[in-house]
Amino acid sequence: MRRSAAVRLYAAGAAVALAAATGAVMSTTFASAVTGGATGYAGQNGGTTGGAGGATVRATTGTAIHAALCNRASRDTPLTIEVEGTINHANTTKVSGPGCDTADGVIELKRIRNVTLVGVGSGAVFDQVGIHVRESGNIIIQNVTVRNVKKSGSPTSNGGDAIGMESGVRNVWVDHTTLEASGGESEGYDSLFDLKDNTQYVTLSYSVMRDSGRGGLVGSSDTQLSNGYVTYHHNLYENIDSRTPLLRGGIAHIYDNYYRNLNKSGINSRAGARAKVDNNYFEDSKDVLGTFYTDAAGYWQVGGNIFDNVTWSAPGAENHPAGPGPTSNTTVDVPYSYRLDDAACVPSIVTRTAGAGTGLKVSDGNCSAQTPAPTPSTPTPAPTPTTGPTQPGGTNLSLGAGADGSGKADGTSYGNVRDGDMSTYWSPAGPTGSVSVKWGTATTVSRIDIREASGATGAVGSWRVLDGDTGTTLASGSGAGAIAVPRTTLKKITFEITGSSGTPRIAEFETYAG
Known part of the structure; x- marks a missing residue:
């Protein structure tokens, strides 16, 4: 007993020393800084609670973020990391430990669960440093700005994606973020929000995406169809060339977003994807919905949208715009409840609530902004595995099939x-x-x-x-x-x-x- 206590004391001391060296402030707080709860598909499959119920650490460098992950008792131990200041290449280095799998020059959330990354106050800035989520689940990213992440030139990070997810990722809620670039692929940038290789149950809410060639995709090719169940709501897409988002297979629910200055195309549903597109406001844009750059058809259900000064291309072999006058060609049922703002007020409510540093305000469903209550600190069960604890009831539909x-x-x-x-x-x-x-x-x-x-x-x-x-x-x-x-x-x-x-x-x- 004395030896195990000494080992624990040594480990605790080592953790504090590492935290001090890397710019982390250790805390015994057991409450999340996140407000509100995960909405849309991130609220399904068991829900997304991030680090709720665990300890809270304050980090001022990327290295400190990695150190906080490495200092956990296990890769599943709940943890909230409050981020303050500017994270850049100079202060983001690899840290090793049992609770992490990190790398230089990128925020690596790899093979971990139950983590919240939240900006303090007006939000933290990740300058040319991307956030990479891989083989992980139950993650919350909130109140941060990620800008100018490059895939070519110098410095490079995360393949040029501001936030990227891949390889069996489940249950991620990205909320009140600002994701921006300073150009397109020719300037060295790739995408703002990419989901690939079997990533599911994700919500992007109250966020700003701007000044980029590519907004984001779901699936990296027309044969990679294992991604889906993504909700996009109350986001601002501004000065984006295309992919707002690009959907390859799967299901997406896209509602109450404000699209402004989409230069080439917008929501690109292809390869069997089905998108429920409700009460969005499209302004000063081109080809905001359809199947583009392929003959692999996608589908959409539309309702309540406003098209303000939107132009449409003529249909072609690989160009299938939904307009003028978009109509539904499928139906999509979503398994959660939600409140729709009228599309006419979407520009107003989105510009008041979306992005980092906006006070985490949300819509009340009646076009007014409000601050949600803090997230309860009591954790809920992790979202996977998906096997339920109770037997199904009702008629076995397989009989006679x-x-x-x-x-x-x-x-x-x-x-x-x-x-x-x-x-x-x-x-x-x-x-x-x-x-x-x-x-x-x-x-x-x-x-x-x-x-x-x-x-x-x-x-x-x-x-x-x-x-x-x-x-x-x-x-x-x-x-x-x-x-x-x-x-x-x-x-x-x-x-x-x-x-x-x-x-x-x-x-x-x-x-x-x-």
């Missing part, structure tokens, strides 16, 4: 997963594989239950649930059982086993509407 898959072991059948008989089953031809349930008409699903056959319990390791129509990942995790997915209307849903122990035997692939 069709089935197919990637391959099957001898003596097994795809149809066995939807026959209601626990004595029959499907097994993949190898240790991994997929099986699908499909219907002749669009069917709404929000929960599934994967039931293993007797004697095979525990064989299912890692898995993904996919929208079979679009290829979008609806959920991921490990182990069979009840799984919650975003409420989705589709004709085919796929359970893909990506890792196993032994030979998986799936007796039933049950699907439910609620």
